[in-house]
Amino acid sequence: MPPLAPTVKLNNGRDIPALGLGTWQATPGEVREAVKHAIDAGYRHIDTAAVYRNESEVGEALQEKFKEGAVKREEVFVTSKLWNTCHRPELVVPTCKKTLADLKLDYVDLYLVHWPFAYKIECHPYLNQKKLIEFCKQRDIVVTAYSPLANPSITMPAGGLPLLQNPKLKLLAAKYKKTVAQVVLRYVFQLGTVPIPKSFTKKRIEENIRIFDFELSNDDVTDISKLNKNYRVFPHAQAKHSKYYPFHDEF
Known part of the structure; x- marks a missing residue:
């Protein structure tokens, strides 16, 4: 059994593993193997998003590890995110359900607004x-x-x-x-x-x-x-003239 990361307490009382696997920029087939390697290496926190366009592969990898008995669903903290074009209230639930279907999960542990703007x-x-x-x-x-x-x-x-x-x-x-x-x-x-x-x-x-x-x-x-x-790796400079641009603030 590989050593697991410690956990950090969220303000709702839930624990989140202190290190997770990011899944952005994967080529087809790549993220599936990465998630499986990560689970085997002791990762219990997987970070994904609808806009990464690979949640189906992430879900396939997780299901494989569940079926193997390598890990149980409740032992893995899965984060996904709501993309910018889906902020309207009537789009949030259908978008979340699409993520769940792609991930082949009944729930995610954390669902974030990907960019409120910042x-x-x-x-x-x-x-x-x-x-x-x-x-x-x-x-x-x-x-x-x-x-x-x-x-x-x-x-x-x-x-x-x-x-x-x-x-x-x-x-x-x-x-x-x-x-x-x-x-x-x-x-x-x-x-x-x-x-x-x-x-x-x-x-x-x-x-x-x-x-x-x-x-x-x-x-x-x-x-x-x-x-x-x-x-900043991602300064989003094309929006710096917007009144909502966040990086003019001290933090």
Whole structure:
């Protein structure tokens, strides 16, 4: 039995596993295997969404693991999301039912509005969101950290160094005998968030959940926090002139 992630208490009393598998950007067939690998590696939190267009494959993978007896439905925390074009009240229930049908589940554990307009909490060392996280903690709100590895597939502007190539993080990885990604995920977790790293590679899926057997020192957390540059992977700049654009606020 692989070690499981610890859980975090939500303000409704439910527990959410402290690390989940993100499923965005999967090619056909890829996410099915990723979810199965994740379950085998000890993941009990799967994050998906209707707009990812792969909920059927996620559901197929979950059903396979249920039938194998590898895990029970009540042991897996499944999150899905309502897309922007379905916010009208009369569309919410049918859209949710479509997600349930695609996932082949009777219920999801968490159903989010995907973007009320702002993105959810993007959080990584280049955008550590400390003010927002503290704001949420004061109101007993758990923050999900999406793109916790700053989406390595996206080229940074002005020749910036990708997060996973940062020399300070490489030194810390050597110090703790961990990968750079594990150090980053542990940092985001220690900030008080629930990271949902995406990977479709079996080895990385297994590595990404192995962040609960070590702890970054306070000094190292402080040093990583100094890497913050308010860099957003998803700035949604095309909407910056809208009065509803959220990123003009301090958080």
